[in-house]
Amino acid sequence: MNSTTEGGMTLVTTSAPPDLEWTKTAMPVFILLITALGIVFNMFVLVVFWFHKKACTVAEIYLSNLAAADLVLVSCLPFWAVNILNNHNWIFGLFLCKVVHMGINMNVYGSIYFLVLVSIDRYVALVHPLSNSVIRRPKYAKLACLLVWGLCLLLSVPVIIYRNLELQNNVTFCGLTLEVKYDWLYEGALTIFSFIIPIGIISWCTVKIIQALNGRLKEWLNQKMEHKATTLVLAVLLAFVICWLPFHLVKLVFIFIRSDLTSENPLHTCRYIFTCLGFFNSVLNPILYVIVGKNFRKKVTELFKQEDSEVSFRTVSTRTT
Structure with missing residues (x-):
């Protein structure tokens, strides 16, 4: 954490990292690996959902948007890898500093x-199965996804406004520059809105879903589709918590004791490791779709058969003309 003074106002630049040598070699390699796998895997998921002949279910609409969000992340990571390789000297200009x-x-x-949307959908489908016909319609799911993208853009406005280039010791940092008192407020709000509130909603829905599954399992033996979808959703939720909870816990520690941290503090190393773990979640989700998602595997098989049929039809048509 570095601070500068401009016009009598103390600014804090959150992207200026401590001098951890291993981050200059290990992290770029890991980030580029995540980028390559994340782009391939998430594009594969989107292709399966978009080009399958059957329309997506409500849960699949949410999961496809999750894959799109992961694709956005991994597409931005190469800039960060190059930045680390370049000793955190940002060479891409102010526009990409903000956009990335x-x-x-x-x-x-x-x-x-x-x-959160997928958890609410599973909650309604399993806990209130008799009253979900109106709520669980694809058009409402698409509208909910649109609202989430709008909310994400709105919550990212401070990044657009306050992310700037800051010259320190002949190194140009792409950092979030705020007055110290506002930086604390921003980091706290970010943690509340990006983790504490949504994870509270997800946890409540998950508890209700598990209670419903335990209490009415015999009544739902004929609803195999719902159970398969719920198994996949629970696996994705668990993976998200495992990958992102350590990052947010360390971030909370930074918020409260950052002024006492030195560059040699082990918390800096933990922050880098847990950040990479959080990014790995974008690669893990598509893997879970294949391993846990029986319906997804079925769609993949049907899509390949669909493509083979179209290729065979084109071949026959070419030969007969």
Whole structure:
């Protein structure tokens, strides 16, 4: 954490990191690996959902938007990897400084709020199955996704306004420059809106879903589709908590004791490791779709058969003309 003074106002630049040598070698490699896998895997998920002949269910609409949010994140990460390789000297200009970090920020919000939507959908489907016909319609799911994207953009406005280039010791940092008192407020609000509130909603819905599954399992043996979708959703939720909870816990510690932290403090190392763990969630989600999502695997098989049929039809048509 570095601070500068301009016009009598103390600013804090949150992107200026401590001098941790291992981050200059290990992190760029890991980030670029996440980028490559994340782009391929999430594009694959979107292709399956978009080009399958059957329309997406409500849960699949939410999961496809989650894949889109993950794709936005991994598309922004190469800039961060190059920045680390370049000793945190930002060479891409002010516009990309704002846009890249806005994309990362939108993923932080988007990922968890799409999981909120998916949790509410599973809650309504399993806890109130008789009253969900109107609420659980694809058009309402698409509208909810649109609202979430709008909310993510709105919550990213401070990044657009306050993310600037800051010259320190002949190094140009792409940092969030705020007065110290407002920086604390911003970081606290970000943690509340990007984790505490949504994770509270998700936890409540998950508890209700598990109670419903335990209490009425025999009544729902014929609703295999709902159970398969719920299993996948619970797996995705668990993966999100495992990947992002350590990051937010360390972030809370930073908010309260940052003034006492030195560059050698182990918390800096934890922050880097847990940030990478959070980014890895964007690669893990598509893997879970394949391993846990029986309906997704079925869609993949049907899509390939659909493509084979179209290729065979074109071949026959070519030969007969």
